[in-house]
Each structure stands twice: as C-alpha cells, then as structure tokens.
Amino acid sequence: MDEVIGNEDAKKKFIEWVKRWKKKEVEELGILLVGPPGIGKTSWVHAFANTFGYNVIETNASDYRSQKALEERLGHISRSVSLDSFFMGMHKKEPLIFLDEVDGLDPKADKGAIETVIKIAKSSGVLTVLAANIVDPKRYKELLKNFYVIEFKPLSPRQIELLLRKIVYLENLDIKDEKLREIVLKCKGDARAAINMLQSVAIGISIEAVGTTLENLPFEVFMKRLFEAKTYDEVVSLIQSNITHLEDLIQILWDLVSRSGMDIKYIADFLKELSDIDILWSRINRERKWGLLRYLFNLLPSYIYRLKRYVTYEEKFPEYRFYLFVKNRKVREQRDEIYNLIPRYFHVSKRKFITEILPYSYKLLIGDMWRDFREWCDRMFG
Amino acid sequence: MSSRINVIKVFPGRPFQFRIRLGSTLFKAIVKIKGIEYRKGEGFVITSYDAIPKVNALIERFNVMLIPYIPCVICGKDVHCETCEYSINCRKDLEACICKTCLNQSDAWRKYSEIQKTNLDIK
Numbered sequence: 001m002d003e004v005i006g007n008e009d010a011k012k013k014f015i016e017w018v019k020r021w022k023k024k025e026v027e028e029l030g031i032l033l034v035g036p037p038g039i040g041k042t043s044w045v046h047a048f049a050n051t052f053g054y055n056v057i058e059t060n061a062s063d064y065r066s067q068k069a070l071e072e073r074l075g076h077i078s079r080s081v082s083l084d085s086f087f088m089g090m091h092k093k094e095p096l097i098f099l100d101e102v103d104g105l106d107p108k109a110d111k112g113a114i115e116t117v118i119k120i121a122k123s124s125g126v127l128t129v130l131a132a133n134i135v136d137p138k139r140y141k142e143l144l145k146n147f148y149v150i151e152f153k154p155l156s157p158r159q160i161e162l163l164l165r166k167i168v169y170l171e172n173l174d175i176k177d178e179k180l181r182e183i184v185l186k187c188k189g190d191a192r193a194a195i196n197m198l199q200s201v202a203i204g205i206s207i208e209a210v211g212t213t214l215e216n217l218p219f220e221v222f223m224k225r226l227f228e229a230k231t232y233d234e235v236v237s238l239i240q241s242n243i244t245h246l247e248d249l250i251q252i253l254w255d256l257v258s259r260s261g262m263d264i265k266y267i268a269d270f271l272k273e274l275s276d277i278d279i280l281w282s283r284i285n286r287e288r289k290w291g292l293l294r295y296l297f298n299l300l301p302s303y304i305y306r307l308k309r310y311v312t313y314e315e316k317f318p319e320y321r322f323y324l325f326v327k328n329r330k331v332r333e334q335r336d337e338i339y340n341l342i343p344r345y346f347h348v349s350k351r352k353f354i355t356e357i358l359p360y361s362y363k364l365l366i367g368d369m370w371r372d373f374r375e376w377c378d379r380m381f382g
Numbered sequence: 383m384s385s386r387i388n389v390i391k392v393f394p395g396r397p398f399q400f401r402i403r404l405g406s407t408l409f410k411a412i413v414k415i416k417g418i419e420y421r422k423g424e425g426f427v428i429t430s431y432d433a434i435p436k437v438n439a440l441i442e443r444f445n446v447m448l449i450p451y452i453p454c455v456i457c458g459k460d461v462h463c464e465t466c467e468y469s470i471n472c473r474k475d476l477e478a479c480i481c482k483t484c485l486n487q488s489d490a491w492r493k494y495s496e497i498q499k500t501n502l503d504i505k
Binding site: 003005008015153154156157158159161162165166181184185188 | 455461466467471473476477479480482485490491495498501
C-alpha cells in the first residue's frame with residue numbers, strides 16, 4: 001500500500017473513513033473515488049485490500065453491469081462464501097465490492113445498476129468502493145448522496161519521476177535522466193501513461209514517436225502516421241491510443257484492399273482476414289467484451305504491417321466516401337436524391353449499391369455512366 | 383533605492399497579507415483574478431495556483447512576489463517551486479511534492495515508502 005505513489009491526503013481520508021465505517025460512525029454507504037485516469041485509484045483499492053485483508057470483488061466496464069447481472073454477482077456476497085474462495089482460503093477475508101469506471105455505465109445496457117449497488121451496499125454491510133473519472137452531479141445524484149466522495153488528483157511531475165526512477169532501478173534499465181524527464185513532461189500527471197512510455201522507450205521506440213502516438217489524433221493524421229510508422233510497436237501503440245477510429249479504419253482498409261489492384265488471391269486473403277477482424281470488433285462492441293481487445297490489438301497491427309508491403313495509403317478519403325459524409329444540407333439532399341435513383345438504374349437495393357457497387361464504379365459514374373444515368377432519368381421521370 | 387524583492391510564501395487555502403498598501407484599484411484588480419479571493423478580517427486566500435503569476439504581474443512594482451509553499455512528502459521542507467525544472471508544466475495545486483534533494487537521493491523510494499507507512503499508520 002505504501003508503494004502507491006501520490007494523493008497522500010486522499011489515501012489518509014480513505015483509511016480514516018473505513019475505520020469510522022467499521023465502528024458504524026458514518027452515514028454514507030461506501031466510498032466514491034473520483035479522478036482522472038492513470039493516477040492510482042484502482043491500484044490503491046487493490047493495495048488497500050491486500051494490506052488490510054479484504055477480498056476484492058471487482059466489476060469494471062468490460063463486464064455486464066445491469067441490475068440483474070449485478071444482483072447475480074454481488075447479491076449473495078454477504079450471505080455465502082463461493083467454492084473458489086473457500087478452497088483458496090479467501091473465505092477468511094472480508095469481501096470488498098469494487099465497482100470501477102462507474103461513469104462508464106451505459107444508460108440502456110446497465111439500467112438500474114446504480115440503484116442495485118446502493119441496495120447491495122445498504123443491505124449487505126460489505127465495504128463498497130466505487131471509482132469514476134468524472135461524476136455528473138445530475139446523473140449520479142443518488143451516488144453523491146449516498147457515498148463519501150474522495151478526490152484523487154494527477155501526480156506531480158517529481159512524484160512521477162520518482163516512480164520512473166524506481167522502475168528503472170528495479171528493472172535494471174539503461175535510460176538516462178534526460179529521457180525520464182521528457183517522459184515526465186509528456187505524461188501530464190498520468191502515471192499509467194508514464195509507465196507505458198517508459199516501457200516503449202525501454203524496447204527502443206523513440207520518445208518522439210511514443211509521445212505523438214499517445215494522443216487522440218484526428219482521423220487523417222492517424223491514418224497517415226499508421227502507414228508511415230517504421231516499427232510494428234509504433235503501429236500497435238497508435239491503434240491502442242486511437243480506438244475511436246477503429247470503425248473507420250476497418251472501412252478504409254476494406255477500401256484500400258478492394259481497390260488496390262493486387263492479385264485477386266491476395267485481395268481475397270486480405271479481405272477474409274479483415275472480415276475476421278471486423279467480426280471481432282463488432283462482437284467487442286455489441287457484447288461489450290473489452291477483454292477481447294487484446295486479440296484485436298494483435299490482429300490489426302500485424303494486418304496493417306503486412307498490408308503496407310502491397311498498398312500505399314493515398315492520404316485522403318476515397319472520394320465516394322467523402323460524399324457519404326457530406327454535412328452541407330443542400331448537397332446532402334441532392335446526394336440522397338441521387339442515391340435513391342441510381343440503385344434503381346442498377347436494379348439493386350440502396351444499401352447494396354452503396355456497399356458493393358459505388359466503390360468500384362465511382363469513376364465510371366462521374367464519367368460516361370453519369371451521362372447514361374441522366375438520360376435514363378429523363379426517360380423514366382421526365 | 384534598494385531593489386530587494388520581498389517574497390511572500392503562500393499556502394493553498396490559508397489567508398495571507400500583502401504587507402503593502404494596495405490601493406482600491408489594485409485591490410479590485412486582484413480580487414477579480416480567478417483563483418484568489420479576499421476574506422474579510424482574514425486576508426487574501428489563494429485557491430488556485432494559476433492566479434499567482436497574474437497577481438505577481440500586478441504587484442511587481444512594489445517589489446513583492448508570491449511564491450507557493452508546497453511541503454516535501456519525504457523531508458517536510460518547502461520544495462521550492464520557483465526553482466523546479468517542471469515549474470512551467472506543473473499544475474502547482476498540490477498538497478505535497480518531493481524536493482530536489484530528496485529526489486536525487488539513491489534511497490528516495492525507500493524513504494518515501496517508510497514515510498507513507500507512518501502517515502497511513504500501517505504496521
């Protein structure tokens with residue numbers, strides 16, 4: 001517990017509250033830790049549990065946290081001991097319910113979760129700790145009313161330097177103080193980011209590359225950097241730090257492969273692999289199984305790294321996709337009108353036209369086919 | 383005329399006096415800055431360290447300078463923010479930090495752990 005750096009006052013408050021809670025001198029049902037990511041909230045709870053002999057029962061954003069799921073998982077805690085914990089000797093320890101990333105609760109998928117947590121904390125008498133990055137006072141009114149809020153602040157640069165120096169010493173790494181200072185400046189109080197950067201620097205990635213990849217890049221810059229990346233690790237860290245672009249990335253990769261002009265066998269192989277990646281990504285999103293991301297973080301970078309040998313990225317959206325994203329109302333209306341008509345010309349559905357015909361016939365469409373289409377429109381609709 | 387600067391160490395949340403006559407215009411200008419407030423009968427209170435450079439710019443002509451006081455977690459002495467290499471990039475609204483002398487010691491982490499154990503009352 002003494003090895004979790006920073007937030008000394010917050011940690012003190014935490015322990016004092018637990019002591020008072022044990023004596024039943026507090027009104028609140030549990031503790032709500034609030035603070036930006038990477039500053040040791042989760043590590044602190046685990047360290048606290050280890051030191052004071054609690055058995056942590058944790059749920060985070062990767063689990064289903066609906067009312068039913070939480071009741072199934074946590075509802076029995078006060079009444080019984082699971083077989084696993086019995087055989088592992090954990091039954092002697094008191095349980096500690098830890099609900100991480102509370103602010104990530106989905107209003108639809110996790111409906112009723114907060115009410116259930118409050119109910120369980122009230123009825124079970126088990127120490128309940130919640131953690132969140134930001135708490136919206138309106139949405140989480142009940143939580144703020146029932147839980148003791150402790151704020152965790154970002155670490156000071158010197159605290160992070162101390163942490164990095166400790167890791168460098170323990171791991172026997174050959175990293176100079178200047179590099180450590182650069183990492184400290186780039187991580188902006190986020191210890192997790194600092195450790196990740198140190199790890200990357202230790203395996204030979206330049207600090208400039210590490211620094212730039214950690215930011216959430218605009219999509220076009222992200223694509224450019226992805227195809228310019230010199231090492232596999234750079235591709236990995238770029239993808240890991242820009243998850244929000246994965247949907248578009250898969251779409252663009254599909255475009256690149258299908259219009260690459262490679263041998264048909266290669267195209268088939270690449271598309272097959274991409275479809276596996278796409279299925280995995282959809283599954284992660286739909287079922288909220290974030291644990292599967294580790295497979296995606298291996299599959300996608302290796303796919304891109306191989307694809308780069310055959311394909312070059314043109315540094316722009318394919319033109320037809322640009323028209324799918326048009327924001328100007330007038331142009332959008334015209335586009336929709338055309339999209340409603342052209343599929344009829346090809347005798348296919350609108351969806352099929354956009355996904356299967358448009359990418360290949362865009363150039364034809366704006367050339368000769370456009371003239372034929374206009375003549376057809378004249379004939380059909382006058 | 384002497385140009386010696388009077389340094390006022392500022393503790394976050396604790397009232398302090400400027401020890402100079404500000405005048406109503408300067409007083410109003412200081413009170414308007416976000417991160418500093420005036421409590422009647424007590425004095426000025428810094429609530430955000432972002433306010434310090436702004437206040438310093440206003441009171442510069444009186445040869446007075448505000449400097450934040452942040453104690454070192456290990457030795458308890460002032461960390462001397464004004465000489466810190468991370469001064470520009472630091473938020474400065476910290477409860478505690480680590481001073482340069484302690485940071486450069488080879489057993490800094492061990493000392494930090496021991497202090498933590500004592501502070502958190504871990505046996």
